[in-house]
Amino acid sequence: MSLLTVENLTLQFDTDEGRITAVENVSFAINSGEVLGLVGESGSGKSVTAKSLMQLNPENSVYSPESNIQLELESGTVDVLSLKKSQEMVVVRGGAISMIFQEPMASFAPAITIGGQMVEQLLIHTSMSKKEAAALSVEMLERVGINEAAKRFNQYAFELSGGMRQRAMIAMALSTKPKLLIADEPTTALDVTIQLQVLDLMKDLVAEFGMAILFITHDLGVIAQVADRVAVMYLGGIVESGPVAEVLRSPSHPYTKGLINALPKIDALDEPLTPIPGDIPSPLERPPGCVFHTRCPEVIADRCNATVPTRTEVAKGHDASCFALEVKEKAA
Amino acid sequence: MTDKPLVQVENLNVEFALGRTWFGKPPILRAVNDVSLDIMPGQFFGLVGESGSGKTTLGRAILRAVPISSGKITFDDAEVCYDVGSLLKKDLKNYRKLAQLIFQDPYAALSPRMTVRDIIAEPLEVMGLTQTREETDERVRDIAAKCRLNLEHLRRFPHAFSGGQRQRISIARTLVCNPDFVVADESVAALDVSIQADILNLLQSLQDEMGLTFLFISHDLSVVAHICDHVAVMYLGSLVESAPTRKLFANPSHPYTKALLSAIPSLDPDDSGKAQKLEGEIPSPVNPPPGCKFHTRCPVAEDRCRTEVPEWRELSDGHSVACHFA
Numbered sequence: 017m018s019l020l021t022v023e024n025l026t027l028q029f030d031t032d033e034g035r036i037t038a039v040e041n042v043s044f045a046i047n048s049g050e051v052l053g054l055v056g057e058s059g060s061g062k063s064v065t066a067k068s069l070m071q072l073n074p075e076n077s078v079y080s081p082e083s084n085i086q087l088e089l090e091s092g093t094v095d096v097l098s099l100k101k102s103q104e105m106v107v108v109r110g111g112a113i114s115m116i117f118q119e120p121m122a123s124f125a126p127a128i129t130i131g132g133q134m135v136e137q138l139l140i141h142t143s144m145s146k147k148e149a150a151a152l153s154v155e156m157l158e159r160v161g162i163n164e165a166a167k168r169f170n171q172y173a174f175e176l177s178g179g180m181r182q183r184a185m186i187a188m189a190l191s192t193k194p195k196l197l198i199a200d201e202p203t204t205a206l207d208v209t210i211q212l213q214v215l216d217l218m219k220d221l222v223a224e225f226g227m228a229i230l231f232i233t234h235d236l237g238v239i240a241q242v243a244d245r246v247a248v249m250y251l252g253g254i255v256e257s258g259p260v261a262e263v264l265r266s267p268s269h270p271y272t273k274g275l276i277n278a279l280p281k282i283d284a285l286d287e288p289l290t291p292i293p294g295d296i297p298s299p300l301e302r303p304p305g306c307v308f309h310t311r312c313p314e315v316i317a318d319r320c321n322a323t324v325p326t327r328t329e330v331a332k333g334h335d336a337s338c339f340a341l342e343v344k345e346k347a348a
Numbered sequence: 349m350t351d352k353p354l355v356q357v358e359n360l361n362v363e364f365a366l367g368r369t370w371f372g373k374p375p376i377l378r379a380v381n382d383v384s385l386d387i388m389p390g391q392f393f394g395l396v397g398e399s400g401s402g403k404t405t406l407g408r409a410i411l412r413a414v415p416i417s418s419g420k421i422t423f424d425d426a427e428v429c430y431d432v433g434s435l436l437k438k439d440l441k442n443y444r445k446l447a448q449l450i451f452q453d454p455y456a457a458l459s460p461r462m463t464v465r466d467i468i469a470e471p472l473e474v475m476g477l478t479q480t481r482e483e484t485d486e487r488v489r490d491i492a493a494k495c496r497l498n499l500e501h502l503r504r505f506p507h508a509f510s511g512g513q514r515q516r517i518s519i520a521r522t523l524v525c526n527p528d529f530v531v532a533d534e535s536v537a538a539l540d541v542s543i544q545a546d547i548l549n550l551l552q553s554l555q556d557e558m559g560l561t562f563l564f565i566s567h568d569l570s571v572v573a574h575i576c577d578h579v580a581v582m583y584l585g586s587l588v589e590s591a592p593t594r595k596l597f598a599n600p601s602h603p604y605t606k607a608l609l610s611a612i613p614s615l616d617p618d619d620s621g622k623a624q625k626l627e628g629e630i631p632s633p634v635n636p637p638p639g640c641k642f643h644t645r646c647p648v649a650e651d652r653c654r655t656e657v658p659e660w661r662e663l664s665d666g667h668s669v670a671c672h673f674a
Contacts, residue, residue: 057540058511178399179629207398207567208611209626215613216625234540237613241620261617278545280574282597282612289574291546295510 017088018045019228020069020196026080027061027068035078036299038064040252046196051222051229053243053260055236055275059296061252062232066198069096069230070109087112089195111141114189118201120181124173130157131169134188141192156187160217179210183217190221200232215242236279240264245333248272251296251307258334268336270314306339314340352424353386354529354561355410360384360419362402362409366634377634379405381585382419384660387529387561389425392552394576394593395565396608400630402585403565407531410563411447412440423447425528445475448527452534454514458506464517465502468492471525487524494554495520512543516550523554531563536571548575569612573597578666581605584641585633587660591667601663601674603646640672648673 027039039061046052054062067073069085085096089112099105117123125133131153138149150169157165160183173181182202189197199218203211219242222229231243239246240260247257248271256269267273274292281287294311297303303310309320316339327335328342362380379402387393397403408414410421412432421432425446435443451457458467468488471477478484489499495516506514515535522530532551536544552575555562566572572579573593580590581604589602600606610624628645631637637644643653658670
C-alpha cells in the first residue's frame with residue numbers, strides 16, 4: 017500500500033468569470049522513501065495539486081465527488097478530503113505532511129525569531145516541553161548545515177542569507193518528522209551553487225529519515241538529479257509519468273518531448289532551440305479533447321480535438337496519455 | 349565586424365555609500381570593482397554570475413543608470429564617440445536613444461493602463477523621434493511585426509497577454525527607437541522553458557535583422573552558452589574569467605567558472621553526484637575577503653590566494669582569467 021494515493025482528483029475554482037478547472041482527473045501514488053517529481057510550466061496546476069493534499073486551497077475551491085486522497089498512517093487510513101474542521105486537519109497539516117515553499121523570506125514570519133517559529137510548531141504537533149523542542153530545533157538546524165545554530169536560532173529571517181533561510185525552512189519542516197514532505201520549487205530562487213548544496217542535503221535527508229517527497233519544479237534538470245519517478249503536468253492534467261531515467265531518455269508524450277527540446281543543453285551548443293509553438297491556453301478557454309492539441313505537432317485531425325485520451329502504458333510503470341501512441345501500438 | 353569595440357569599459361568602479369553613521373565614514377559597498385571589458389559591434393556578449401556579483405550594476409553603469417565612481421566607459425559607433433560617464437544634456441539624450449534596456453519581469457515592466465500601441469509608441473513620443481501620429485503608428489506597426497506581435501493585439505491592454513507575449517511587447521518597446529546597443533537583464537529568467545526558447549530565437553533573429561549589439565546578463569549558463577558569442581564571468585564585483593563562448597565551455601580555467609558549470613543540474617540522472625560542490629555562500633560585498641575574493645570558497649586555494657590579488661592575464665587569444673593557478 018502506498019503512503020499517499022490520489023485518485024481522480026478534479027479541482028475547480030468558483031470565480032467571477034465562471035468555474036475554472038485547475039486540476040482534472042489527476043491520479044498518482046507515492047511510496048515511503050520515494051521522491052516523486054511533478055514538473056510543468058506555470059499554470060499547469062502543480063502547486064494546486066500539492067496544496068489539495070493538505071486542503072490549503074482557498075475557500076472557493078470545489079472538489080469533484082470522485083476525488084479521493086488517502087494517506088496511509090500507522091494510526092489508520094486518513095481520507096484527507098473528508099476532513100472539515102481545522103482541529104482534524106492538524107493530523108495532516110504539519111503532522112504527517114510538511115511543506116517547504118519557493119520563497120523562504122515570504123514563508124517565515126518576519127517578527128518572530130526562527131527558533132520561536134520552530135518551537136511553536138513542535139509544541140502543536142508533539143508532546144514535547146518547550147525546552148526539549150528548543151533543543152531539537154537547534155539540533156535540526158545543525159543537521160541541515162547551518163553554522164552557529166544556537167545563534168541562528170535566536171535570529172530573525174531577514175538576518176539569514178537566501179540559502180540559509182531555505183535550509184532553516186527544511187529544518188523546520190523536518191523537525192516534526194513528517195511522512196511526506198511537499199517541496200514546492202524549493203531551489204528556484206537560489207543560485208546554482210547554493211541549489212546544488214540544498215539538493216544534496218535533501219537527498220541525504222530522504223535516505224536518513226526515510227520519508228517521501230513530492231518535489232515540484234519547472235526545471236527538468238533538477239528533477240533528473242533528485243527524483244525517482246516523475247509526472248509531467250500540462251493544463252491541470254498529468255500527461256506522462258514514469259521512472260525518471262525512462263521519461264527523460266525516451267519521452268513519449270509530445271509535450272514532454274517539446275519541453276526537453278526547448279531546453280538549452282550545455283553539451284549540444286549547435287542544436288537549435290525548438291520552442292513549443294503557441295502559448296499555454298487560458299484556463300477559461302480550456303481546449304476540448306486532449307488539452308495539448310492546440311500546440312501539438314503530432315495532432316490527429318478530428319480525434320484529438322474531440323475525445324480525451326486515456327493512459328497508455330509505454331513500458332512498465334511508464335504511462336502517457338496520447339492518441340498518437342495508440343496508433344503506434346496498433347501499427348507495431 | 350570591425351576591430352574597434354562599440355562599448356569599451358576601462359577600470360570601472362561603482363560604489364554605493366550605505367546609510368549614514370554618527371561618526372566616521374559610512375560603509376562602502378563596492379558593487380563593481382576595477383572591471384575592464386570590450387564589447388564588439390554585432391556581438392552577443394554574455395555576463396554571468398550569482399546574485400550579488402554586480403552584473404546588473406555593471407549593465408546599468410554602461411547605460412548611465414547608476415553613477416560611475418571611477419573608470420571610463422567609451423561608446424563608439426562610427427558616427428558618435430561618447431565618454432559615457434561625462435555625457436550631458438543633449439548628448440545624454442542621444443545616448444539614451446542608442447543604448448537601451450530590456451527588463452527581466454514582463455509582468456512588472458508594462459503599464460496596465462496603457463494599450464500595447466501606446467506602450468510601444470511611448471519612447472518615440474518622449475524622445476520626439478516622430479513628427480506625426482501616422483509616422484508613429486507606422487514605426488510601431490513595423491517593430492511589432494518584427495517582434496512577431498499580431499497587429500490586432502495593438503489595441504489591447506497588457507493583462508490580456510501571456511508572459512511570452514508580454515516579453516515580446518517589452519522587446520518591441522526597447523527596439524522601436526532603433527538602438528545600436530541593448531542590455532538584456534535576465535530577460536528570459538521569468539519565462540517558462542518553452543517560451544524562453546522562443547524569445548531567445550527572437551532576440552537572435554532581431555540581432556541579425558537590425559544589426560544590434562547585446563549585453564546579455566543572466567545567471568543561467570546554459571542559456572548564455574546557446575545565445576552568446578563571448579562570455580564574461582563575474583564574482584563579487586570583479587571579472588574572474590572572460591572568453592569566447594566555445595573556449596570558455598570547452599576549457600573553463602577559473603575554479604569558480606568550473607564550479608558554476610558543474611552545478612548546472614544535468615538532464616541525465618546517471619550524472620548525479622558528479623557535480624563539484626562549492627561550500628559556503630557569496631561573501632558580503634561591503635566586506636570582501638582580501639587577496640583573491642574567491643579564496644573563501646575555492647577548492648584549490650593556497651596561502652598566496654589569501655593575500656595576493658591574482659593578476660588579470662590572457663591565456664590565449666581572447667581568453668583571460670584572474671587566478672594564480674590557471
